[in-house]
Amino acid sequence: MNPTIHDVARVANTSKSTVSRYLNGQKVKKATEEALERAIITLNYHRNENARRLVMSRTNTIGIVVDNISNIFYSGIIRGIEAVANKKGYNCIFYSGTSNAKQEASFLHLLFEGQVDGIILLSFQKRDLLELERMMDVPYPLALIGDHGEMDGLYSVDIDNASGVADLVTYLHELGHRRVAYISGPSHMGPIKYRLKGLQQKMQELQMEFRPEWVVASDWTNQGGYEAMKELLQEEGYTAVIASSDETAIGALRALQEQGIQVPNQMSIVGFDDITLSSWVSPPLTTVRQPLQQVGMKAAEGLFAQIEGEAVERTSHLFKPTLVIRQSCTKL
Amino acid sequence: MNPTIHDVARVANTSKSTVSRYLNGQKVKKATEEALERAIITLNYHRNENARRLVMSRTNTIGIVVDNISNIFYSGIIRGIEAVANKKGYNCIFYSGTSNAKQEASFLHLLFEGQVDGIILLSFQKRDLLELERMMDVPYPLALIGDHGEMDGLYSVDIDNASGVADLVTYLHELGHRRVAYISGPSHMGPIKYRLKGLQQKMQELQMEFRPEWVVASDWTNQGGYEAMKELLQEEGYTAVIASSDETAIGALRALQEQGIQVPNQMSIVGFDDITLSSWVSPPLTTVRQPLQQVGMKAAEGLFAQIEGEAVERTSHLFKPTLVIRQSCTKL
DNA sequence: TAAATACATGTTATCGCTTACACATGAAAT
DNA sequence: ATTTCATGTGTAAGCGATAACATGTATTTA
Numbered sequence: 001m002n003p004t005i006h007d008v009a010r011v012a013n014t015s016k017s018t019v020s021r022y023l024n025g026q027k028v029k030k031a032t033e034e035a036l037e038r039a040i041i042t043l044n045y046h047r048n049e050n051a052r053r054l055v056m057s058r059t060n061t062i063g064i065v066v067d068n069i070s071n072i073f074y075s076g077i078i079r080g081i082e083a084v085a086n087k088k089g090y091n092c093i094f095y096s097g098t099s100n101a102k103q104e105a106s107f108l109h110l111l112f113e114g115q116v117d118g119i120i121l122l123s124f125q126k127r128d129l130l131e132l133e134r135m136m137d138v139p140y141p142l143a144l145i146g147d148h149g150e151m152d153g154l155y156s157v158d159i160d161n162a163s164g165v166a167d168l169v170t171y172l173h174e175l176g177h178r179r180v181a182y183i184s185g186p187s188h189m190g191p192i193k194y195r196l197k198g199l200q201q202k203m204q205e206l207q208m209e210f211r212p213e214w215v216v217a218s219d220w221t222n223q224g225g226y227e228a229m230k231e232l233l234q235e236e237g238y239t240a241v242i243a244s245s246d247e248t249a250i251g252a253l254r255a256l257q258e259q260g261i262q263v264p265n266q267m268s269i270v271g272f273d274d275i276t277l278s279s280w281v282s283p284p285l286t287t288v289r290q291p292l293q294q295v296g297m298k299a300a301e302g303l304f305a306q307i308e309g310e311a312v313e314r315t316s317h318l319f320k321p322t323l324v325i326r327q328s329c330t331k332l
Numbered sequence: 333m334n335p336t337i338h339d340v341a342r343v344a345n346t347s348k349s350t351v352s353r354y355l356n357g358q359k360v361k362k363a364t365e366e367a368l369e370r371a372i373i374t375l376n377y378h379r380n381e382n383a384r385r386l387v388m389s390r391t392n393t394i395g396i397v398v399d400n401i402s403n404i405f406y407s408g409i410i411r412g413i414e415a416v417a418n419k420k421g422y423n424c425i426f427y428s429g430t431s432n433a434k435q436e437a438s439f440l441h442l443l444f445e446g447q448v449d450g451i452i453l454l455s456f457q458k459r460d461l462l463e464l465e466r467m468m469d470v471p472y473p474l475a476l477i478g479d480h481g482e483m484d485g486l487y488s489v490d491i492d493n494a495s496g497v498a499d500l501v502t503y504l505h506e507l508g509h510r511r512v513a514y515i516s517g518p519s520h521m522g523p524i525k526y527r528l529k530g531l532q533q534k535m536q537e538l539q540m541e542f543r544p545e546w547v548v549a550s551d552w553t554n555q556g557g558y559e560a561m562k563e564l565l566q567e568e569g570y571t572a573v574i575a576s577s578d579e580t581a582i583g584a585l586r587a588l589q590e591q592g593i594q595v596p597n598q599m600s601i602v603g604f605d606d607i608t609l610s611s612w613v614s615p616p617l618t619t620v621r622q623p624l625q626q627v628g629m630k631a632a633e634g635l636f637a638q639i640e641g642e643a644v645e646r647t648s649h650l651f652k653p654t655l656v657i658r659q660s661c662t663k664l
Numbered sequence: 665t666a667a668a669t670a671c672a673t674g675t676t677a678t679c680g681c682t683t684a685c686a687c688a689t690g691a692a693a694t
Numbered sequence: 695a696t697t698t699c700a701t702g703t704g705t706a707a708g709c710g711a712t713a714a715c716a717t718g719t720a721t722t723t724a
Contacts (some may be wrong), residue, residue, distance in 0.1 A: 002444075002446075002710095004710055014674085016674085016711080017676095021673085021712095028672070044695090048711065050445075053711090054383045054710085056711085056712070057679080070402055072402050074402060075401065078401060109378065226612075276553075345705065348682090349703070352683085359702075379680085379681075382679090382682070383709090385680090386709050387681050387708075409701080
């Protein structure tokens with residue numbers, strides 16, 4: 001059996017409550033402090049966190065539920081969350097829905113059961129509206145990152161996807177491009193809808209021609225981008241391609257180069273995300289960078305505000321990406 | 333305040349222990365079962381996991397400590413771990429040492445404090461020997477993935493890196509190559525030493541010439557591979573390059589192509605890892621694939637064996653990679 | 665030196681659950 | 695009808711911590 005606070009008290013010749021106070025940083029007499037230190041080392045005592053949580057109804061821990069823990073995009077967000085959590089003295093633990101197809105809402109039990117003080121749900125998949133509604137009823141601290149199904153009532157944070165694409169359109173427009181093609185992504189991903197909407201709105205605003213046959217879908221992989229570009233190459237008339245992710249943009253670039261089409265001289269291309277690879281390819285890819293860390297921080301801040309009983313705006317908070325100009329576009 | 337088992341008992345007109353038994357799947361009379369079901373729904377009862385863990389000294393949860401949660405290599409391993417854990421009815425929670433430079437051993441407190449029943453430490457960084465020794469003294473279920481500092485006394489699982497490189501050497505030798513260059517990786521990574529050792533041993537065995545100037549280090553990034561290859565290009569005489577990771581191999585490929593050196597006609601190149609990108613590049617890269625999922629499963633199995641009190645071999649368990657032949661090498 | 669104050673420590677109830685044990689109930693065996 | 699046994703349920707004692715309250719000791723002040 002592990003030693004308990006009671007054992008420590010016995011060995012140090014004092015009482016449980018003194019031990020508890022000492023452990024929690026309250027002042028004790030110098031002599032008892034030393035005795036306690038010795039006792040704790042001798043017994044190799046570690047406090048039982050479960051007992052503590054039971055009586056305190058508090059865990060000092062937040063849960064982060066991610067659909068795919070190895071998604072590289074989440075790493076920046078997680079860094080942001082952890083930065084805030086560390087400052088607040090909280091621990092982060094991660095739950096992954098990766099292999100088992102558990103739904104996010106199924107992790108809410110962690111909250112009910114007292115395993116965590118709050119939860120951040122992190123996923124760029126499009127979310128189920130029923131699940132979102134269910135979450136709105138949860139009287140516990142909760143923050144969403146990613147799609148919020150355009151409904152209010154939940155504290156959520158996301159990239160302003162529409163704005164990012166709009167920036168790309170504007171940039172191409174400034175370079176003189178009037179007809180641009182678009183490589184979209186898989187429909188189950190949250191950002192897809194907003195990126196397309198941003199494209200359409202900005203193009204309309206700038207009175208650019210929008211042709212449905214200049215829009216193709218991809219699965220957001222490199223290979224998908226390659227294939228989408230091949231498909232797109234059967235149409236003509238556009239002078240630039242906007243890919244809705246850098247990975248597809250790079251695949252598309254490969255298809256273009258394979259066809260002997262020079263980038264950017266004969267075709268301009270831009271991506272979205274600013275992944276590391278984007279600066280390596282040739283030509284280096286113009287794209288927009290997502291403020292991932294800020295997103296994570298904002299979500300964590302909102303969560304802690306809720307944990308501490310403050311009022312938060314239960315609505316969506318968006319962060320604008322920033323344009324990163326490299327060498328994949330040319331002036332017309 | 334949340335409803336407790338006591339509230340449920342009151343509403344269902346029975347006693348705490350009956351509720352507890354019902355919740356734990358023991359048989360109760362049909363009538364009480366129905367009453368309990370109703371009471372639980374009415375009250376929206378969720379059992380307090382902390383109280384339960386306190387009295388049971390058991391969490392049904394294992395902790396997975398990873399240095400960088402977004403490392404794509406870990407995703408396969410994690411899938412393996414989760415598969416075994418799910419089968420055993422355990423939950424996995426992840427702890428990340430990402431942002432804060434916490435050492436792995438500092439997560440052992442989770443075990444002492446009763447937060448988890450066992451821990452898997454997952455990292456491909458080279459491990460600190462002092463930390464490893466400290467872990468050997470821990471009388472709790474523990475499994476290591478990655479470097480085990482060549483010491484026994486810990487249950488650990490790893491890729492057989494030496495064997496992987498040896499396979500590559502053998503393959504090149506079979507193709508007629510006798511003089512090969514090698515792009516190593518960063519010294520703080522665990523596999524580096526073993527991969528180099530595998531290279532040297534197999535080359536010696538096959539009586540191939542090993543020249544120090546044909547060995548350069550890289551940081552295992554694409555750009556690092558590019559630079560390493562440039563450095564290597566100042567030397568001559570070798571007919572093939574073994575890169576110690578696919579990402580560097582792809583960078584090296586870029587450098588070669590930039591110099592107008594045709595792959596595989598003028599230079600053969602192989603990588604290590606079999607990342608997705610390796611089959612996309614041109615020419616598709618010959619490499620070795622790591623059995624990541626198996627590694628994860630083996631670690632989890634060893635951990636559960638320990639949790640269940642079985643004896644396990646407290647030593648290193650290695651899994652051999654398999655050669656994946658594509659088109660980046662030519663017969664001499 | 666006695667009274668007033670501050671500070672450190674001990675006593676005890678409590679958090680919500682599981683479980684050993686005792687007890688009640690009803691069916692099966694005598 | 696009585697005894698036996700199985701089965702379901704209640705009582706009560708912990709699990710290991712915190713914290714309100716009471717108490718004791720040291721320090722300051724009159």
